[in-house]
Amino acid sequence: MLFFITFAVLLASAQAKFYSDCGSKLATVQDVFFKDCAADAKECVIKRNSNLTVSIEFTPSVETKTLEAVVHGIIMNLPVPFPLPQPDACMDSGLVCPIKSGEKVTYKATMPVLKSYPKVKVDIKLELKNSDDEDLVCIIMAARIN
Numbered sequence: 001m002l003f004f005i006t007f008a009v010l011l012a013s014a015q016a017k018f019y020s021d022c023g024s025k026l027a028t029v030q031d032v033f034f035k036d037c038a039a040d041a042k043e044c045v046i047k048r049n050s051n052l053t054v055s056i057e058f059t060p061s062v063e064t065k066t067l068e069a070v071v072h073g074i075i076m077n078l079p080v081p082f083p084l085p086q087p088d089a090c091m092d093s094g095l096v097c098p099i100k101s102g103e104k105v106t107y108k109a110t111m112p113v114l115k116s117y118p119k120v121k122v123d124i125k126l127e128l129k130n131s132d133d134e135d136l137v138c139i140i141m142a143a144r145i146n
Helices: 002-014
Strands: 019-021 027-034 044-046 050-060 068-075 078-082 105-113 121-129 135-145
Touching (some): 027 135, 050 121, 050 135
Antiparallel strands (some): 027 050, 050 105, 068 078, 068 121
16 A cells, blocks of 8 residues: 555656646646756756747637737746737747637747846746736746746
8 A cells, every 4th residue: 555655656746847727717738848948847947048938738718819928927926027029929929819719729939038137946927818818828837047
């Protein structure tokens, strides 16, 4: 019996990810990929003066004509807006709007990590919002900026 409990704990910890769903109300997130971040890492180490590339595969439960990407860095429970080069998630992201309900799609974006950013542990919250300001997708990622 102890073997099975130990095995279950090890399996759960092996599948631990540095990101989690933080309220994807209108979509089901199938996969999240951050370039240069191992899927089983506890946090993603991001180098300053580089780019962070994200890919989110999801299936919306509603049709949406517009989609906005919103990113916040959360430091000591304080959300700090993180400007994106292209906040319109329907442009230059692999998505073609309108997005149909039940159709699996992939959002891709590259975000600059400026040299001026402090070396700090941060949770990065990325949301894809419809025109009613509702989250289709919401993920939060544990990160450390070096």
